[in-house]
Amino acid sequence: EKLHPPIAELIDKAHEDNWIDFYPRENKVGGAFCFNLAIIRQSRVLSNFDGSYSAITTMAHELGHAYHGLRIEDHAPLNRSYTMPVAETASTFNETHFVLEQIAASEDPEEKLGLLDSLLMGSGQSCCDILSRFLFEKEVFDRVANENLRSDDLQEIMHRAQLEGYGEGLDEDSLHPYMWACKGHYYSGSRSFYNYPYAFGALFSVALYEKALSEGPEFMKKYDEMLTATTVSSSEETGALVGLDLTDKQTWITSMEAFEPYVAEFERLV
Numbered sequence: 001e002k003l004h005p006p007i008a009e010l011i012d013k014a015h016e017d018n019w020i021d022f023y024p025r026e027n028k029v030g031g032a033f034c035f036n037l038a039i040i041r042q043s044r045v046l047s048n049f050d051g052s053y054s055a056i057t058t059m060a061h062e063l064g065h066a067y068h069g070l071r072i073e074d075h076a077p078l079n080r081s082y083t084m085p086v087a088e089t090a091s092t093f094n095e096t097h098f099v100l101e102q103i104a105a106s107e108d109p110e111e112k113l114g115l116l117d118s119l120l121m122g123s124g125q126s127c128c129d130i131l132s133r134f135l136f137e138k139e140v141f142d143r144v145a146n147e148n149l150r151s152d153d154l155q156e157i158m159h160r161a162q163l164e165g166y167g168e169g170l171d172e173d174s175l176h177p178y179m180w181a182c183k184g185h186y187y188s189g190s191r192s193f194y195n196y197p198y199a200f201g202a203l204f205s206v207a208l209y210e211k212a213l214s215e216g217p218e219f220m221k222k223y224d225e226m227l228t229a230t231t232v233s234s235s236e237e238t239g240a241l242v243g244l245d246l247t248d249k250q251t252w253i254t255s256m257e258a259f260e261p262y263v264a265e266f267e268r269l270v
Contacts, residue, residue: 003097003212004220010067014045019066020059024048034062034091036069038080043069053118057095064094071227082230084191086238088201089208090227096209103262109269116266123259124169126202132158132165133195136180141192154180200235203255207244210258 001008014020019042021028032047043066049055068090072080099119106112139157143149149157155177162175180186185194212219219242226241239246 004217004223006070006224007067007094010070011063014043014063014066017042019043020045020047022047022049024050032058032062034065034069036066036073036080038069038073038075038077041070041073053114057099057118060098061091061095064091067094068227068230071224072231075228075231079231083235084194084197085200085235086197086204086230088197089204089230092198092201092205093208093223096205100209113266113269116262116269119262120259120266123202126199127256128166128169129162130165130195130199130202132161133179133183133185134193134199135161135164137186137193137195203252204239204244204246206255206258207251208242210255211242211244 021044028048029046030048032045034043034045036043045059045062045066047055047059047062049059068082071090072082099115099122103112103115103119106115136158139161140149140154143153143157158180159175159177162170162177162179163172183195185191188194208223212223222242226238229238229241233241236246239251245251
């Protein structure tokens with residue numbers, strides 16, 4: 001609520017008006033997602049909430065999607081679809097705010113260590129694992145234009161992509177050459193490179209959050225305008241609305257550097 005009252009109001013409304021299918025049950029699909037219903041100015045959220053910290057961050061994430069839906073619902077029906085790069089921006093912004101607020105408020109070293117571990121694991125996945133998935137998918141598309149690929153080929157490509165994505169940050173025994181077979185994001189025919197938005201959203205949302213902290217309420221007005229523009233403008237244009245040049249490599253490097261204090265704090269507590 002301190003960050004931006006309209007987000008808090010939407011979260012309250014989602015709970016009070018029963019937009020959320022919270023709990024696991026027999027034959028219910030796993031995971032979580034949010035579906036915007038602009039025609040009735042609402043959203044619906046599916047989750048499998050179990051009370052864990054991960055489930056809470058997932059809920060913050062999905063309600064970020066609901067807030068994004070709120071910001072675009074006044075567009076004409078044909079202008080309510082945003083592009084994949086910005087699809088995970090509002091959701092990850094919500095999640096980032098929740099996680100960093102919990103870390104800042106924690107006074108127990110063991111609890112803070114756990115929170116930092118969760119933050120850095122998620123960030124590492126967004127930057128390293130998502131990179132490996134992008135590299136895998138790109139090579140697959142490049143090669144299938146000229147040849148048929150077998151399971152052995154896909155394992156080899158995935159292994160190489162993970163080595164490049166993680167560098168020296170992952171024990172080679174922990175590599176997963178069969179990830180292509182168990183990640184549904186590869187099998188959505190209309191959404192190639194479906195993994196990429198999570199890295200884009202993670203780094204973009206960090207840049208947005210840093211601006212929100214430094215500029216205050218005035219920035220959040222720009223944030224709302226930016227979300228509204230995501231369905232009618234390019235990613236570069238939406239970034240420019242909040243003073244971010246998404247074509248500048250330094251923008252993305254600065255977002256990654258924002259994690260350095262949390263890495264240092266984690267190392268201090270270990």
